[in-house]
Amino acid sequence: MSQLPQQPAGISVPTSADVARLAGVSRATVSYVLNNNATVRISEPTRRRVREAAAGLGYVPHAAARSLRAGHTRTVLLPAAQAPAVPLYQRFLTRLESDLRRLDYTVVQYGSIGLEPDEAARAWAELRPVAVVSPGATALTPYGIGVLTRSGAKAVITLGPQPVDGAHAFVMDQREVGGCAVRHLLSRGRRRIGVVVPREPDLALFAEPRLAGAVRAAEDSAAPALIQPLPLRYDEESAEDLAARWRTLGLDAVFTYDDEYAMLLMRALQDTGVEVPAETAVIGADDLMLGRLLRPRLSSVTIELATAQPPAEIIDRLVRSPGGAPERHYLLRAAAVARDSS
Structure with missing residues (x-):
């Protein structure tokens, strides 16, 4: 021993x-x-x-002795190593960690890359966390949720575009981002709209719902509208290839997933002679300061966190009063910011 x-x-x-x-x-x-x-x-x-x-x-x-007495730790587990590189997501995690520390929780970031969902749940359970906030990239199952609960977790919470049965959820419904962008373009008279879908696998969790929201907005429009998915890698070669084919696509607008892809594609379009916004309107998302410095200034979807109660306080309440029905808390509020590019 x-x-x-x-x-x-x-x-x-x-x-x-x-x-x-x-x-x-x-x-x-x-x-x-x-x-x-x-x-x-x-x-x-x-x-x-x-x-x-x-x-x-x-x-x-002594944390270990305290855990033995209580049957659990004061640890909130954030498997953040799997979190997508999305600015709002990262800001949320940073704020959540800070607020939880102020409530006297120990926040542990834990990577479980390469593990199946049930294996990941067992690995998390070994740390005896009092709560787990699981990103949507890890598809928790009823078995995994049960393992965590039996190990002492008072609250198991998912964080992603869709809730998971049996767990509480912080829902970042990315469909509203795509829908907001397309509704803005439709209001400007654009009817043939491309939607950039990043090829980077770690962005699929957000890209696919944004595309779905764009399609839904077009379907709900009173006037006929076309949505064309546009796969794009985040590199100049991919953007140049798409820009070279642009006029053959017959599109008059594009929602570029976010502002970084907007900057990449808009520069490539301008280099090939496609005028923005005369030929093609462009809108991104995240409303980055750099986008406002471009010419033409970039239209964007601003995304804010909006909950009646701070997420850390929700976790604290769920830990103190476990056993209730799963709660759903919708975090996102989106609005189009119109500038010169659209």
Whole structure:
């Protein structure tokens, strides 16, 4: 059996008993304060005295011992290594992690690339997280959700375009982004609209719903409209090839998935003599500052997170009150920003 490493001679590890003596309280009070136990009423001066004593001694609670007592950790697992490189997605994860830390959760990012969904769930369960926020790239199954719940997870939450049965969900419905872009182009009189579909596999989770939203918006239009998917790699050669064929496609507008693909394709179109917006209107998504500096200035879909309650607070509530019916929280609000390119 492996053993913990020996402490260097002359160095003692501070204990909760040391904190209790210095603060003049019981060890139970130290535990209540440092574990943020809200079920016991402790005055704010006492809480402050305990925290100051712990800080002065350099004492921190033993996470493993606390986990054994509680049956779970204060860990929220974010398998963020699989997260797509989408600005809004990354901003959401950064804000979520910061807010969870303020609520005294330990946030752990865990990679499970190469694992099947049920294997990933078992790997996550080994860490005994109190909650898991799983990206849509990992297709959780009822079995995986059960494994996590039985291991002590109070809340299993998916993050992606579609909810998963049996789990709570933060839904980033990307269909509205594509629909918003196409409705804007239709309002400008454009009827033959290309939709860029990135060839990069890690973007499929967002690209396919955006295309579906674009198709739905065209179908719902009072005037006939055509949607043409346009596969495109994020490199100049692919953009130049598409631009060279552009006039044979008969399109008068394009939704480019996001602003970066818009910049790539718009430059290639201009280099081949296609006038923007006279021949082809262009709209991207994410409303990046760089797009506003282009000429013509890039129209875009601005995307905001919109929930009645901050996601970290929702997770905290689900952890404190587990066992309820799965909740669905829709996070996205999209709006077209019209500029010169459309």
